[in-house]
Amino acid sequence: MADSYDLIVLGSGPGGYVAAIRASQLGLKTAIVERELLGGICLNWGCIPTKALLRTSEIYHYMGHADAYGLTVEKPGFDLSKIVQRSRKVAGQLNQGVKGLMKKHKITVVEGFGTLTGKGKLSVEKDGKKTDLEAKNIIVATGARARELPFAKADGKRIWTYRHAMTPEEMPTKLLVIGSGAIGVEFASFYSDMGAEVTIVEMLPRILPVEDEEVSAFMEKALTKQGMKILTGAGVEKLDATAKGVTAVIKTKDGKAETAEFSHAIVAVGIAPNTENIGLETLGVKTDRGHIINDGYGRTNVDGILAIGDVAGAPWLAHKAMHEAVICVEKLAGGNPHAFDKGNIPGCTYSRPQVASVGLTEAKAKEAGHKVKVGKFPFIGNGKAIALGEPEGFIKTVFDDATGELLGAHMVGAEVTELIQGYGIARTLETTEAELMETTFPHPTLSEMMHESVLTAYGRPLHI
Known part of the structure; x- marks a missing residue:
């Protein structure tokens, strides 16, 4: 006899495990199915371990430029195996953290490869053994994998x-x-x-x-x-x-x-969605170039089958998956959340310099028919940026000329991945230029450039 649940989540990446946690908080008996490691690609092979590597290279870069800060470092070097070991240790710590969260919220973890076998039915196979599960709702959160070039298969060596x-x-x-x-x-x-x-x-x-x-x-x-x-x-x-x-x-x-x-x-x-061999065809779940088609609440064309995260299409971001997960679960639990809005999902690139953005680019805003006001403020005009030794970069804001709506924000420079959420909040609150101008930004901080960028859009900059 199949084990019965209110909700089964197939895949334990950021979207999957967050969906399971929120479901448990709302009183749903929940199971999560994972074929590999809890936390999915993001925690184990993506977002987190890459940031550990990038932190290492950032420090190594500063070591090579210590003289600019009045410091002396002789012959900086590195041990590649220790760099990788640190990155894997960070990933492992977070994987254990997800295990702890599953236990805390009394979520049943089922290890193995899950396949949809019918409406509300899922079969999980591991080491030749099968476990049958059933639930009123099943969320597919199987994520995606790296897309390979057909003429250049990865060999792991070269x-x-x-x-x-x-x-x-x-x-x-x-x-x-x-x-x-x-x-x-x-x-x-x-x-x-x-x-x-x-x-x-x-x-x-x-x-x-x-x-x-x-x-x-x-x-x-x-x-x-x-x-x-x-x-x-x-x-x-x-x-x-x-x-x-x-x-x-x-x-x-x-x-x-x-x-x-x-x-x-x-x-x-790019990436390819993990939709093969999980039984979507059996139930007639619609896909577009492999990605599962859903609405603003994660619902597919098949009642009781939902999809979130990378498997449901762009943007392929962990924080998109987590936000989508909460909306999806709250809706199926009888709540009334706002439908998922991709336009308020920030994008970040953790390179040197960093890049971050939210909303429409200037070109996309114009294509959408907006008459725009644009403000841009350079890092060189900010005291904190100069003190950090990071004077390269800028912050750009795009507003609708008629309404003052913040259409988009775009940043490049040191720590902008930490700054962008200020504009993310502003867009969620439907803030106009007036509220942003009247907000006090602390000094000395990089965030002051956000204020100055807004002021510049309206001809009121104070520091350029």
Whole structure:
């Protein structure tokens, strides 16, 4: 006889485990099914361990520039195995934390590969044994995986996905990064700061293509100044791994095919949803290019089957999945939450310099028919940025000219991933320029630039 629950969550990434916790808080008897590690990709192989690596490279960068702060550091070096060990330890600590949360909230954890076998029915297989579960509602939160190039399968030695790039056995000397989204740029930043010669290849006309054009342009200049080679409007047509390195054929924007040698290559060309072999076809759940189609409450076209997180489409961000999870569960539990709004989900890239944004870019705002007011304030005009030795970057705000609505905010520079939530709150509260102007920002902080950017949009800057 099948074990019965009010809710079963398939997948324990940020979306899945948050959905399970919120369901338990609302009094639902809940089970969560996981085939690998609690916490999913984010905690174990994504968001968290990569930030541990980037923290290491950030400190290493500062060690190499200690003299600028009046300090002396002789011959800085590193132990690659210890760097990886620290990153894995951080991931392991958080994995244990999720286990503790499941126990605290009395959520049943079922290990194995889950498959939908019928309406409200799920079969979980592990080591040849099957466990049958049933529930009124099932949330699919199976996430996504790295997309591979058909002609360049990752071998873990010379051609890497993000997983391989997080646990390198040797430091690349000359690294090719294919793709310049957040994942590609973050790994390019890490390995460049650790001493590798880095080349980024991007098929689109600019790096970080989802960001505001001014941010992309600034980042290309900043990364080039750091020593990276950036090829936009270019594509890798062939990639061959050898015992000693990687040979790449790169078609540049002028149409020429060039051959180049690298020690390693990272493929960061997007993700593929984990929707295969989980029984979606059996129930007739609709998908679009593999991603499950849902509404603003996680509901699919099949009653009782919901989907959240990466498996349900862009933006492929952990915090999007968590927010979507809470809305989904509160709705199915009889609540009345606001429908999920992708426009208020911040995006962050933890490179050096950092990039963060929320809402519409200037170009997208104009495409949507808005007449805009735009303000931009440079880091060089901020006392805290100068004191930190981080005077490069800017904050840009985009407002609707007629209503004062904050349409979008875009940042590049030190610690902007910590600043962006201020604008996220402003958009959620439907704040206009008036409230932002009247808000007191503490001094000296980087956040003052947020205020100045707003003031600049309306011709009232105080420090430029």
